[in-house]
Structures are given as structure tokens and as C-alpha cells.
Amino acid sequence: MQVPKFRQADLLHMMSYDQGGTHHSSLEYGRKSADQGKGILPAQQLTMGVPFYGRHSRSGEWTTYEDLVQKHWPLNPALDAVDVPGGASIGFNGVTTMSLKTNHTLQEGLAGVMIWEVGQDCRLQPVVHGSTTHVRTCPEDEASLLLAISRTLAAAKRVRMRMPGWRTGVDPTEL
Numbered sequence: 001m002q003v004p005k006f007r008q009a010d011l012l013h014m015m016s017y018d019q020g021g022t023h024h025s026s027l028e029y030g031r032k033s034a035d036q037g038k039g040i041l042p043a044q045q046l047t048m049g050v051p052f053y054g055r056h057s058r059s060g061e062w063t064t065y066e067d068l069v070q071k072h073w074p075l076n077p078a079l080d081a082v083d084v085p086g087g088a089s090i091g092f093n094g095v096t097t098m099s100l101k102t103n104h105t106l107q108e109g110l111a112g113v114m115i116w117e118v119g120q121d122c123r124l125q126p127v128v129h130g131s132t133t134h135v136r137t138c139p140e141d142e143a144s145l146l147l148a149i150s151r152t153l154a155a156a157k158r159v160r161m162r163m164p165g166w167r168t169g170v171d172p173t174e175l
Contacts, residue, residue: 012041013114016101017051023081023091024055030101034108043109050101050113052120052145054092056084063090064120065145066137073139095148102152113149121145 016033017025030048037046052065068090069075072082077095084090093101105113122138124147138144 009041009045011045011047011111012037013047014049015116016049017116018055022057022089025051025091025093026080027097027100027104031104034104034110037110038108044111046110047112047114048101048105048110049116050093050098050145050149051116052118053116054082054090056088056090057081058086058088063092065092066120066122068092069122069139069143070137073143075143077142093145095142095145098145098148099152102149103156106153106156106158115146115149118146 014033014037016030019025019029023029030050034043034046034048037043053062054065054068055062068082075082075094078097079094080097081089081091102113105111122143123134123136124138124141124144126136127134141147
């Protein structure tokens with residue numbers, strides 16, 4: 001049941017990750033989160049949370065996507081898990097799943113995706129902070145999750161991020 005005229009929030013960022021089990025953020029879990037969220041709020045007030053990290057299937061410890069790329073390159077874009085010692089795995093969202101989740105948000109009319117945490121993607125460009133330069137860590141452009149999201153949005157002819165006035169034409173009292 002949707003909350004009528006929900007005015008207390010502009011957006012609800014659905015934490016569509018950190019589910020228990022062998023994979024903490026499957027495509028199916030993202031779809032389920034979107035369906036549940038749309039039962040509470042209008043789709044245009046929801047974002048699907050996507051992780052830029054993986055979780056160990058047994059211990060629950062997290063590993064940044066950047067570290068996964070560094071340790072397991074070449075990483076098949078369709079992979080969403082890598083095997084680790086002891087018969088366990090680290091579940092994450094690969095490039096293909098990130099594109100599918102982004103497409104799903106577009107198809108469902110959601111406000112977009114919310115990334116946790118963008119600094120955990122591999123870097124496409126060096127970053128200078130004071131006297132320290134953090135080098136590029138993406139072995140190739142196609143390894144970046146943020147670039148996968150951006151390319152998916154561009155292919156759909158959608159703007160990558162909200163800009164001032166993103167609700168132009170929407171009367172907030174009607175939400």
C-alpha cells in the first residue's frame with residue numbers, strides 16, 4: 001500500500017545490498033527491493049542502492065570492488081562472485097549486473113541508483129590529493145562500475161545525475 005501524498009522525503013534510498021546468504025546483492029534482490037519500495041512510495045521517489053564492494057560468503061567481511069579487480073583480473077564482466085580459499089566466495093556486482101540493475105531502475109521508473117560507496121570503484125584517472133597521487137587502478141575502462149552505470153544511462157538517453165530543478169513540472173504537494 002502506497003503512502004498517500006508522502007511529503008516527508010524527496011527520495012528514499014533503498015539499501016538493496018547486504019542481504020544475508022551466499023550473495024549479498026543479487027539482481028533478484030534488487031528487483032525485490034524495488035517492488036517492495038513501490039508498495040510504499042511512488043517509483044520516482046525511490047533509488048536502488050548498489051554496492052561497489054563484495055562480501056565474503058562465510059565471514060561477511062567486505063572487499064572493495066577496486067581490490068577485487070586488482071586481485072582477480074582479468075575479471076569476466078558477467079561474474080558476480082570469485083572463489084576464495086576454504087571453499088568460500090566473495091559476492092559482488094560485476095559490470096553486467098550493474099548495467100542490468102541500472103536498466104531495471106529505468107524500466108521501473110525509479111529515480112535512479114544510489115552507490116555505496118563510489119570511492120570503492122577502480123579509478124579511471126589518477127587522483128591528486130596534496131602531494132600524493134593515487135594512480136589509475138582500472139586495468140581497462142570496461143572494468144569500472146561507475147562507467148558501466150554511465151554508459152547504461154547514456155544508451156537510454158538519460159541524464160547521469162540529478163540537476164537543480166530535477167522535479168520541474170511536479171507539484172510537491174501532489175506527492
